[in-house]
Amino acid sequence: MQPEQQGLEVAVLVSVGRHPITGRARRAEQDARGVELALTLASELPGTRINVLHAGQQDINSEVALRGYLGMGLNSLTLLEQPEGSDAIAALAAYLTKALPPLVLTGTRAECGEGSGLLPYALAERLGWPLVNGLAAVETIENGVVTLLQALPRGQRRRLKVRLPAIVSVDEAGPVARQSAFGPARRAKFIVTSAIHEPDRELTQWHLAPARKRPKRLKIVKAASARDRFKAAASKAGGKSGQVLSDVTPEQGAVAILKLLEEEDVLR
Amino acid sequence: MLETLLPILIFSALALAALGASRRVRLWRQGRPSSVPILKGLAAMPRRYLVDLHHVVGRDKVMSNTHVATAGGFVAAAVLMILVHGLGLGSSESMGPILGGLLLAASAAMFVGSRFVARRRRNPPARLSRGPWMRLPRSLMAFSGGVFLATLPTLGLLPDDFGSGVLALMLAAVVVWGLGEMVFGMTWGGPMKHAFAGALHLAFHRRPERFSSKQGGRRSTGLKALDLDDETAPLGVGTPSDFTWNQLLGFDACVQCGRCEAVCPAFAAGQPLNPKKLIQDMVVGLSGGSDASYTGSPHPGKPVGEHYGTPYGPIVGLAGQALVDAETLWSCTTCRACVEECPMMIEHVDAIVDMRRHLTLERGQTPNKGAGVLDNLIATDNPGGFDPGSRLHWAADLNLPLMADVKQAEVLLWLGDGAFDMRNQRTLRALVKVLRVAEVEFAVLGTEERDSGDVARRLGDEATFQRLARRNIATLSKYRFQRIVTCDPHSFHVLGNEYGELAEPGIPAQYEVRHHSTFIAELYDAGRLAFAPWKGGRVTYHDPCYLGRYNGEYEAPRRVLKALGIELKEMERSGFRSRCCGGGGGAPITDIPGERRIPDMRMNDVKESGAGLVAVGCPQCTAMLEGVVDASAEVRDIAELVADALVEPPSVNATGSPREPVVKATAEEVL
Amino acid sequence: MSEIRRRDPRREWIARNRLHPEHASVLAALDGIEGGGATSEWLGPSGVIRKNPRAVGFIGPSGIKRIDRSGLQSGSQPTVSAMAVSGDSRRAVNIAEPAFLVAVVPDLIGGRLSAHDKDMLGLARRLADVDVGRPGAVVAILFCEHKEEALGEVGIDKVLHFNEAIYAGFAPEVRLAALTTVERELAPRYWLFPDSPLGGADLGRRLALRLNERPATGVWQIEADNEALLGWRCTARGAAGSLDIQRPLPRFVLALAECAEPVDETRHAAERLSIAGVTPTTLSRIEDLGQVAVDPAGVALAEAEFILSGGNGVKNWDAFHHAAKVLGATEGASRVAVDDGFMTRDRQVGATGTWVTARVYLAVGISGAIQHLQGIQRCDKVVAINLDPGCDMIKRADLAVIGDSAEILAALVGMVEQRRGGQRDAA
Secondary structure, three states, X not given: OOOOOOOOEEEEEOOEEEOOOOOXXXXXXXXXXXXXXXXXXXXXXXXXXXXXXXXXXOOHHHHHHHHHHHOOOOOEEEEEEOOOOEOHHHHHHHHHHXXXXXXXXXXXXXXXXXXXXXXXXXXXXXXXXXXXXXXXXXXXXXXXXXXXXXXXXXXXXXXXXXXXXXXXXXXXXXXXXXXXXXXXXXXXXXXXXXXXXXXXXXXXXXXXXXXXXXXXXXXXXXXXOHHHHHHHHHHHHHOOOOEEEOXXXXXXXXXXXXXXXXXXXXXX | OHHHHHHHHHHHHHHHHHHHHHHHHHHHHOOEOOOOOHHHHHHHHHHHHHHHHHXXXXXXXXXXXXXXXXXXXXXXXXXXXXXXXXXXXXXXXXXXXXXXXXHHHHHHHHHHHHHHHHHHHHOOOOOOOOOHHHHHHHHHHHHHHHHHHHXXXXXXXXXXXXXXXXXXXXXXXXXXXXXXXXXXXXXXXXXXXXXXXXXXXXXXXOOHHHOOOOOOOOOOOOOOOOOOOOOOOOOOOOXXXXXXXXXXXXXXXXXOOOHHHHHOHHHHOOOOOOHHHHHHHHHHHHHOEEHHHOOOOOOOOOOOOOOEEOOOOXXXXXXXXXXXXXXXXXXXXXXXXXXXXXXXXXXXXXXXXHHHHHHHHHHOOOOOOHHHHHHHHHHHOOOOOOOHHHOOHHHOOOOOOEHHHHOEEEEEEEOOHHHHXXXXXXXXXXXHHHHHHOOXXXXXXXXXXXXXXXXXXXXXXXXXHHHHHHHHHHHHOOOEEEEEXXXXXXXXXXXXXXXHHHOEOOEOOOOOEEEHHHHHHHHHHOOOOEEOOOOOOOEEEOOOOOOOOOOOOOHHHHHHHHHOOOOEOOOOOOHHXXXXXXXOOOHHHXXXXXXXXXXXXXXXXXXXXXXXXXXXXXXXHHHHHHOOOOOOOEEEEHHHHHHHHEEOOHHHHHOOOOOOOOOHHHHHHHO | OOOOOOOOHHHHHHHHOOOOOOHXXXXXXXXXXXXXXXXXXXXXXXXXXXXXOOOXXXXXXXOOEEOOOOOOOOOOHHHHHHHHHHHHOOEEEOOOOOOOEEEEOOOOEOOEOOHHHHHHHHHHHHHXXXXXXXXXXXXXXXXXXXXXXXXXXXXXXXXXXXXXXHHOOOOHHHHHHHHHHHHHHHOOOEEEEEOOOOOHHHHHHHHHHHOOOOOEEEEEEEEEOOOOOOOEEEEEEEOXXXXXXXXXXXXXXXXXXXXXXXXXXXXXXXXXXXXXXXXXXXXXXXXXXXXXXXXXXXXXXXXXXXXXXXXXXXXXXXXXXXXXXXXXXXXXEOHHHHHOOOOOHHHEEOOOOEOOOOOEEEEEOOOOOHHHHHHOOOOOEEEEEEXXXXXXXXXXXXXXXXXXHHHHHXXXXXXXXXXXXXXXXXX
């Protein structure tokens, strides 16, 4: 990689994550991958400055989570302090308009709150910057243009060229975040600035509840007669225990497997 | 001529030695401070040497006697030599003959000893280092022989004019050789360094409690806690100078006998760890330089001469090689076989965990699944990342009493993380059955229980360990119980030996912990259990490291098996020499590749014993040994064997009061 | 055979009347129609009616012969005709004067409507058909070439097709420009996108924010609600799937798969629509350089949806790797295979390796240690190829083939290659 622009600044937006099982605060999976991308970029492009940004409240929980990012090897984190329930978009947009980092990395969606995944889009819209989602890797940064790989389903990749400044969001396809170490996490500093407080009024009017298990879709059989419906239902029930083919030729076995693969539509 | 030459030689050698000693001490003092009682340690040193060290050395009788003759002879000869030749007491009328005679005897004994040393060096086993060590027997003989011959004229056994001329010069040369190796080399880094450093190491050992005293010795196997509240204290050991000075001294005491290498499971499996080399690497780091002069077996797969370091440089390179490769540190299973075997009582495992702490806490470089396991421990309190609320799901039908409900119980059953493992759940069910039959009043913590912190600590994550431990201590402090029983020796060790240090004022953390085999043995002895006679085939028993070497419990499991009517076929390596299953110290998590797998080797040991069933007492061992493909033996936990053999205790029918200590006859009948 | 079944009451009467002189011949004729060969009922020489139970009945779904005494003795044949009849009976709907429009932007992955797209269209229909008297029309906005022929059958009333090359690949800016034009020209009441990464999830959020609206994301259920502004209330997943958010349904909806039943009872017009004023911006700050070749073996195990996993029973690893390549499967391995050095550690499946969530898990020569079975708990379909019919993997498997894994795998590879070849020719 050719260091075209010495001293590129990368801003990484991080949020307070939530463990899916225990609900404990932690570094958010996607945001941590964003930090990982930035750190990799910094090691390849000397002079890259990483500015990790978080807009939110400072309390014990958020501190644990944010130090999780710092333990990946960062010296400091900029905290735009706002009371709980504030809209982070306004604060971040205000900060980014002033700081104007050429590259902003962010997770795709938060693990707490609405988690709608709108933030990167809202920022891009407000700042008028291009946005690319599903970042897998940054290849080069030259002449204010970043070449990157976008993740497609099933591990496929697409190469994109994006003019900077840009916002790039990272999802589960990004590189796995490195381990967060206790020592660096403990030593790193928070740079706290207070930010605009714009409460998210709409969110407060919604009804939030722990996720219910979604009903599994039934295989509805539209059949003309009761007989056909019965038949369809019976054949479903019959599929409960596994089918064992013994004493078959390899070809017969392969046909049966192929049939299942086609039914499941995994062959492409 | 000799009479004038000898004092000069002796005192110049002593002066040089003193200079070397001060240099050596300076090297050790590069380490961090450690408060050790200096005078008390020095006073305890002879006893530690004569009793504890020789207890270890004495496992090899020939070597032990050789060492007694050589070392004893040398110490006596050296002191007498200074008196006789150095201070000229040999020419005094009254003392001369006696001292001279003693000197002759001492050097003769030393000479005999060094003959034995020479004999072992003729065809040395692979574990011994070569290089300067190969000349040691000759040097020993030169010293003892030279001193012997030089003393003869003093005693008038040879003509006085023998002390002049060519012969005398040759003799002087021999004595110079001997003195050079034995006195000068002792402090300047020759093979004899072990005597100087070793003596001081025994005096200032970091675990003084390991040594026997008149009250009797006790085990000291728990890792020492890091002070995490002090933000300036280093987190683990990143450079050789991060070790405490007495740890550095301990490394310097290594005599390169290679006993650790011979017992190390990782070394045998071809993983890149040789405990002896590791200690020597630390010695290289202590003085700075390359490991090219090391002459023993290398870390498997790592050629000698490529690593180098300095006292203040990194031990594990940030990029590329430094003193030690990270894989070497992560190969260790913390089985403590090396520590158990080390005649110098060097603490290898402490050092390895110290260095791992740096890698994990400072660099975040826990290899392979390590980082994920630590994240799981932080987020879910168990290494598998399971829902902590499902810890008791396996026992949904057992209706286990919860501590939260009963508040107090005779026995607190500590389940361990095996509660999430389908295999270990069978063991737990068996144990619950046994406890129910014996009518033990027990309760479990249920979902309040957390991982004991064992894995986190061995992976170097002291912060997570302390967090888990403190929460467990807080939970335990809410309830009243007499003892903790667990079928996991790792939890057993951590709860029993490592929580104590974390006690806070008002919340003691000293628990009476029993391994389930110990507890079952007690129940059996009390007549609360009765067993049907054993009908199976041959059985052997695998000692879990954390039960045996860490906690000294070798007897109770064997007693239980005997009570079951099983006659054990012991494996060649059993008891304190038991070979690790490969499951400790987070080794399955860090998963450093080798040429073989440790559990495969252990199952081979089982096969060689001819047993068709191996009894174990640890979920890790069960998992590791059961994971061996095409194994010749079945793996069963002791609890399972006991549960299968349970019969109604006759006393229940006879007296109706099972709690009464029952007649020994019952037990014998069953046997 | 004709689709319409004509009844002949006389013949039926004769068939019922065993004493009728023409009984046997009519019965035989009827049987011929029904598809059965041999006569199943006849008058024996002693005047007693004889029945041949082997000539009646059909093979049931579980492979057991069933005899249907309802009179409609048949196998699969009538079902087919019944289906065809019901196919014909789908109500044709043509909404000439829609009260409002519901815009749907399907993903069209590979030029086809995905199941997710069809669910979205089902949802769109629910929104459009709320008032039977004054139905709305569903407008599907399609980008690029597609291979769907029967767009009307999935509930599309109007089709707006942007077929220019500039919309191909990753072109969010031009697509956004086109959609804003649609908004300006048609002003649909709702905009519906599938909330699928790299598809509607991206485009939908862009459009909503461009139009300064707050969309509902992760919607999986809608209910009528008179208090809400648009008459609907929706339930959406939030906070990484851990929350259910109930809120009034906004104009912009990004919905999850299975948010509604796909349309299958009506047939719509799928009338082509075109709008003026679409001026694709050529000035794009994002340039698509095309797809990059990726090794399927490099896909992370936990994400893979189709895993070919090898264990101790695999002897020919080259063939195994080849099979994985042909099937397009991500490779997995049992612990033993990893320990023996045939696969790397990051490919290990199981409690001590990676917990996988594949839809299809094809286990070759894996006997199924507890830890391994634990690791594949969340797989939908498990297929096992093994020599040992008694092993635990067979018990777990939905389909198990007992036999030599190398041969079966080779046969499977052959068939897939053949199938691929055929498809390529057709395309």
